[in-house]
Amino acid sequence: MEVIKHPNDIFRYTEDLKSNGKKIGLVPTMGALHQGHFSLVRQARASNDFLVVSIFVNPLQFNNSQDLTNYPRTLSDDLGQLEKLGVDLVYTPEVEHMYPTSPEVQVDFGRMAHVMEGAFRPGHFSGVGVVVSKLFHHTNAHRAYFGLKDLQQFLLIRRMVADLSFPVEVIGLPIVREPSGLAMSSRNKRLTPEGLEIASKLHEGLVMGKSLWEQGRSPNETKTAINDFYKGQTGLEAEYVELVDPDDLSEITENHSQPVALCVAGYVEGIRLIDNLYLRQD
Structure with a gap:
């Protein structure tokens, strides 16, 4: 090499x-x-x-x-x-x-x-x-x-x-994840063991959002529920929760049969992390 x-x-x-x-x-x-x-x-x-x-x-x-x-x-x-x-x-x-x-x-x-x-x-x-x-x-x-x-x-x-x-x-x-669901990231190296556990809640919120979406919840209902979940996690500060078209990032305003990506960002121990999950793909 x-x-x-x-x-x-x-x-x-x-x-x-x-x-x-x-x-x-x-x-x-x-x-x-x-x-x-x-x-x-x-x-x-x-x-x-x-x-x-x-x-x-x-x-x-x-x-x-x-x-x-x-x-x-x-x-x-x-x-x-x-x-x-x-x-x-x-x-x-x-x-x-x-x-x-x-x-x-x-x-x-x-x-x-x-x-x-x-x-x-x-x-x-x-x-x-x-x-x-x-x-x-x-x-x-x-x-x-x-x-x-x-x-x-x-x-x-x-x-x-x-x-x-x-x-x-x-x-x-595709994203490679820890057993906890946390998306692997170089920034994870800066988290304490407690911080790693808190950070895994980002993915937990995404999974919850996917379940709500499959139940037919609206974009606003889905995003509100995820934000409320994150607010309940001590040590996690959410920055954004967005539902977008996974091709052009346009905002999703209705729950139909279109492809959808759920994207989030937040802070744990002062370290900024991002993650996403496809709710529906082509």
């Missing part, structure tokens, strides 16, 4: 692979890897000739400087795990490599970026768009793999690729 830090080096390396007909898979990460990341790596390993995993904590997507400072960084452990999984190359650029000058260009995803995460994290998705665009260019990837815990991020990247004609197939894979 090789480790490359500089954009020019990885571009030349992967450009040569691509010119020789190799299919390149990319798993973009910010490190602090867990089983959710490893599921992406395994799928990408099985489907591509050459596999790149990037590890880069992107400052542009943090609207909270303390969150950026506290984000877990476990590069040595991550590299050991990735080598065991058969990764060919790990791309670990420094901030000055990715952004030799402060970027002026921003990515405006339009309406889809102004709901849910976008409403509470100004500038976040623009930062995601910039760094993912760079990663696609640097690695010459044919396919890129994203976890659906970050459903909104996945949908926005997929739309960006379609609208701007990136020659990349964007693939979303």
